[in-house]
Amino acid sequence: MSNTSKLVTFRNDDAGYRRWRRAHPRGYVLNLFGGADARENVLHRASCDDLTPKLINQSTTSVPKVCSDDRTAIDAEADQLRGGRDRWTICDHCFRWA
Numbered sequence: 001m002s003n004t005s006k007l008v009t010f011r012n013d014d015a016g017y018r019r020w021r022r023a024h025p026r027g028y029v030l031n032l033f034g035g036a037d038a039r040e041n042v043l044h045r046a047s048c049d050d051l052t053p054k055l056i057n058q059s060t061t062s063v064p065k066v067c068s069d070d071r072t073a074i075d076a077e078a079d080q081l082r083g084g085r086d087r088w089t090i091c092d093h094c095f096r097w098a
């Protein structure tokens with residue numbers, strides 16, 4: 001199985017994204033705001049509270065989410081999409097005890 005097949009990206013598909021998070025509580029989600037700031041392109045555990053919108057009708061996947069159960073695959077994808085390991089970060093909250 002290639003790394004790519006372990007990844008799924010949700011864009012403007014909040015229902016699909018919510019389903020994925022429910023089905024993969026131990027997975028990982030890369031929040032891809034884009035731009036130059038590494039702190040706006042953050043890898044979370046699927047269970048992280050930071051991924052849950054604070055406002056009821058706020059869309060989450062207007063910002064694309066790359067999802068995977070495979071940490072190695074999603075790290076490699078983040079490097080690829082962002083152009084380097086220094087251009088994205090891991091979440092301070094959900095990886096604190098990793």
Ligand SMILES: [Zn+2]
Pocket residue numbers: 043044045048049050051091092093094095
């Ligand atoms: Zn997090």
